[in-house]
Amino acid sequence: MEEKELLQLESEYCSFGDTVHYLNPPKIFAKSEGSYIYDLEGKKYLDLQMWYSACNFGYKNKRINDAIKDQMDTLGQLASQFLTKEKILLAYKIAKSVEDRFNVKGRVHFNVGGSQAIEDSLKLVRNYTKKNLNFAFMGGYHGRTIGATNITSSYRYRERYGHFSDRAFFVPFPYCFRCPYGKDKETCDLYCAKEFEKLFESEYYTVCNPKTKNCEFGAFYIEPIQGTGGYIIPPKDYFKKIKPVLDEYKVLLVSDEIQMGFYRTGKLWSIEHFGVVPDIIVFGKSLTNGMNPLSGLWAKEELINPEIFPPGSTHSTFSSNPIGVRAGLEVFKLIEEKDYEKTVKEKGEKFLNLLKDLKKKYPFIGDVDGLGLALRIEICEKDGYTPSKRLTDKIVEEGLKADLNLNGKTYGLVLDVGGYYKNVLTLAPSLEITDEEIDLAVELLDLLFLRIKKDEL
Known part of the structure; x- marks a missing residue:
């Protein structure tokens, strides 16, 4: 035709x-x-x-494609209530990669597509913190499902669909070329980070009670390097500057690595460049080199162990599908060899x-x-x-x-x-x-x- x-x-x-x-x-x-x-x-x-x-x-990519073809001819479909060797090994490799880099033990949870993995992370945050509000960045993009749209900054993605009661508190990203505060990168002394810290100085800044150390926000969702926002690279010490106040008020740090993970920035996880340890890492896209819509998240043990997040806490029919996890396993073999x-x-x-x-x-x-x-x-x-x-x-x-x-x-x-x-x-x-x-x-x-x-x- x-x-x-x-x-x-x-x-x-x-x-x-x-x-x-x-x-x-x-x-x-x-x-x-x-x-x-x-x-x-x-x-x-x-x-x-x-x-x-x-x-x-x-x-x-011949290696990844060949692995997928072999999996299709071996065990191409399986209900996600059952296990495959490839799922277990891929989860292990991802969790071990985080453990080796950050010296923190955790577990891996799979889904289909980046937005769905973000949704699962939101469930983890709510389940653990019992809070439904989050910080996120202006310019940030985390997906277009209803929950993900709450923490995605573009109003265009919300305007057709009514009121979003859990919309994030959006913080200016350290966009040095167009500094939202009109400062100069060479002399600002991370003014943007100080402005975020200032939110926690008084109850009248709306986010917390400094006397009780209670905060109504469960997590801060970040892209260490903004993707759809324009591949903006923040100052190296920005996240190190704000992390102590997040820890003080028990606000989890969620690193969205869907675009920037898997060595896009020269590190397996882009957050590695910035000297902080995330509580949750969300990944997708190049996990299978785009050959299968497999995504997932890694979370610290205390957030995701079976006692706190038991079977059935969330579910997707095609999560950890055999073809996807086999492709992901081949990707990790490439990563280990090159x-x-x-x-x-x-x-x-x-x-x-x-x-x-x-x-x-x-x-x-x-x-x-x-x-x-x-x-x-x-x-x-x-x-x-x-x-x-x-x-x-x-x-x-x-x-x-x-x-x-x-x-x-x-x-x-x-x-x-x-x-x-x-x-x-x-x-x-x-x-x-x-x-x-x-x-x-x-x-x-x-x-x-x-x-x-x-x-x-």
């Missing part, structure tokens, strides 16, 4: 609400491999977003340095930053600061035309957009990206930016 016919059928029979139709017409892709995806005409696109960081280990901490750091530094060179050439690039292979390019107007969604959308659309000519070959470029003003190109290339592909990515970005600059003059 031709693309035109497919798009006509899609326009009549598909919901527009499941995150397509940002482009007109929408793109249809036919195959993928490595760092590339291909459309129905066979045009080649270098993908710098890898399914929102769900495919950290590259499209069509030094991603070293290679991601090296590749990220090279990529970031090349992006900094681009920033010098184009005044509409306001900021570039990165940690590992989580990289950001903030697109602005000519003043280098005013957010420009208009230019950002144009860059993305031009990349998807697949008409970038370089060394006799033609490419498309797949980019993702995030940020508070939807003006940030968030780059999440495959962790297996080669040096040659990094060079290609920057050359293609250069061609796109040059095209935009000429159009804007």
Whole structure:
């Protein structure tokens, strides 16, 4: 069937609400491999977003795909009331990874999809603390199920669905390029952290009673590096600064690693960069390299042991499904065999340095930053600061035309957009990206930016 016919059928029979139709017409892709995806005409696109960081280990990864095929032919389906060897071993490997890094013992709980894992974490928090309110960050994204939407900052995700009585108390994220307090990063002395601490100084700041040390908030949900918010990287000591007050008032720290886990930042868990120990870690996406919607959480023993969180406390039919846990187990084998901490750091530094060179050439690039292979390019107007969604959308659309000519070959470029003003190109290339592909990515970005600059003059 031709693309035109497919798009006509899609326009009549598909919901527009499941995150397509940002482009007109929408793109249809036919195959993928490595760092590339291909459309129905066979045009080649270098993908710098890898399914929102769900495919950290590259499209069509042979080892992971082979493991899935073998599992399908061995034990492909099993009710989640029963066990498989693969589930037990994967839970062990995840829990042991946390224990080795933070010296804390805990357990692993599986579900399907990141939002569902967030929902389970909310149940853990409520069950343990008996509190239904939480802190979260402005710019934070934790999912779009009803519970997850309570702690996701975007009002757009709530406005159609009535009142959200458990909506989080949203705290400004340490977004240094656009400091919400108008401070300078070099001289602010972590003013944002002090403002959070100040909330606990008086009962009149609404969150606690300093005399009794009682607080009505059960947890603080964080993305150590904001994903949809624009890959914002906080100051290294920010979380160390606020953690003591959380501990004092028995507020749990929940680290959402759904986008940034599995070595996206050069560490297995992005929270490792910031010198604090989380109480709960939520993960998903690249746990199976995007090949199966398996997610889950790790929690400290005292939060999740069978005495406090017994069988049936929460349930999903497809949680810990055999194909998903087998894929996850193969991912962990890859992690154990390859030094991603070293290679991601090296590749990220090279990529970031090349992006900094681009920033010098184009005044509409306001900021570039990165940690590992989580990289950001903030697109602005000519003043280098005013957010420009208009230019950002144009860059993305031009990349998807697949008409970038370089060394006799033609490419498309797949980019993702995030940020508070939807003006940030968030780059999440495959962790297996080669040096040659990094060079290609920057050359293609250069061609796109040059095209935009000429159009804007």
